[in-house]
Amino acid sequence: MFCGTRTRSFSSWLLILVLVVSLCDAGLYSQQPTATYSVKVKVVNMLATVRDKHGQIIRSLTKDDFTLEEDGRPQTIRYFTRETDMPLTLGLLVDTSRSQLRLLDEERTASHSFLDQMLRENKDNAFLIHFDSQVELLQDATGSRQKLEQALADVNMSREEQPVSGSPGSWPGGGGHRHGGGGGSSAAAGTLLYDAVFLASDELMKKEQGRKALIILSDGMDQGSKLSLETAIAAAQRADTMVYSILFADPQFYNQGPFGGWGGHRGGWGRFPQEDHPNGKKIMEKLATDTGGRFFEVGKKQSIEQIYAQIQEELRNQYSIGYTPDRPNPGSGYHKLHLAAKQKDMIVQTRDGYYWDR
Template identity: 45%
Template structure:
């Protein structure tokens, strides 16, 4: 007789416990719904401020800036002049045949730049090369030695590789698209791509607009460096105006365009990029416009001070 009593008691206990769990689950779901409905999405911008002569200005405060989103004023909630924020960099090197005679200089300048800029255990860098294919030489790392080792292997295609591909190619747009979508999208630090190329794309599946949009969605600046060899044979049948391509990549992502010339060496260009990275302002706002549909929204960051020019991206992807 004792066993049935225990069994009946057990069933009552089970029913009581189940009811309690359902009530608790209901309360938890209510908490989850409340959390979801009040989720705060911060829109972050990185900016550099210059005089009209190009001199970088530091020392500005939050009150010196204004932000418009879709032409509507927004309140700047977060502001920092700190240059110690973690940095995620992508170093991307054009290794098509037109760049063959420039690679030694590119490798040397790249390593010295990383040696000065990279803070081990704080910053991360990946190394990518592109020609008739896109190749990730080194995944994200904080190790200078790993990057130096992999830079040594950045080179133009062999004759056998060219023969297999029936000629050359420069998948610039594909490289920017892949770097942005597959690497930068998941990163949450300051993000920038540094691209060494003559700007001529041949053979990419993606367009220039695709590449720019991917970088914008990943909140990634592009520093484009036009480095061309006037004596190189033109293997390409692609976009002839490399300058125009690289200027667009930089301008529409909030980065900068540079050109290596007799007056400005590759080492000088890297020094200018280093200075810019160390002089960025970080600003953030929470939009007062609900995101009902995922879309691009325009941004306009200005300073209240006369005679200064603000360099920042002009739109962002508002994710629902």
């Protein structure tokens, strides 16, 4: 009897010991770090406007109505929405060189009405830059109509009319809000269009989220920019920013005689054959088409107010499209995109590529 009792007691203690060890092992195991793996997935986003053959915006399409290619490779659209409710950041870039001075009052009035109607309270922001021999940020991104109205009132030619030093300054950071032209250039001869687009894209738009668009009011005649047109366009593309370019030229200025323009330089174009000066229209068209925006020209057929109304309608009726490239690493550099509607008589307006930056 005694022996049997001891045997049963020993067996019971052995079972308890096994359970305790097992529980301890389980606890220790659960506390060990678990290996995790993360994969960075690149999502390419694009905004598109679709029109019929009559130029009317089409608002009723689905993702199945589109085909998409990257570098000639078919892609699958994974994200699609017809109503873009994302925040909007607008950048207004106004040319204030001598050739534009007679147009500034009209530009101020139309721009004030556009921003007042376009910006949604507590959701959208806008900033304002003017450029001639300087690129000056008059108002950083804000939703305040009062601040934007004051900035529009300040749109005018830069005060600096003497030769500019070689230092470009620190725009818009470092306590400065101006970016100067090349060394030895003067305010009279400067129109830093390319520099203005680059700075607006690289230093302002790049940090913003949501939809982004630059609106440029200019005759397209760049003079004195340190950067090239291609560099300016690349900056806008890297910042996922569309450019809406409005060609607004004063024909009286360019038709003046050899001494009628500013120092006979910008105003003296009338003395030279057409091919001797840059084609402002082609420059403005390229800024728009290469970034997925749109080109407009103020003239007898359409006023600046009518153009602003078209831009407003377009920005409120875009398709937001996103996809993940079929190649995990397409390679650094620029990749061509082709978005098309399956119905042949529809015209799709969007950017034609993106930069893959690792």
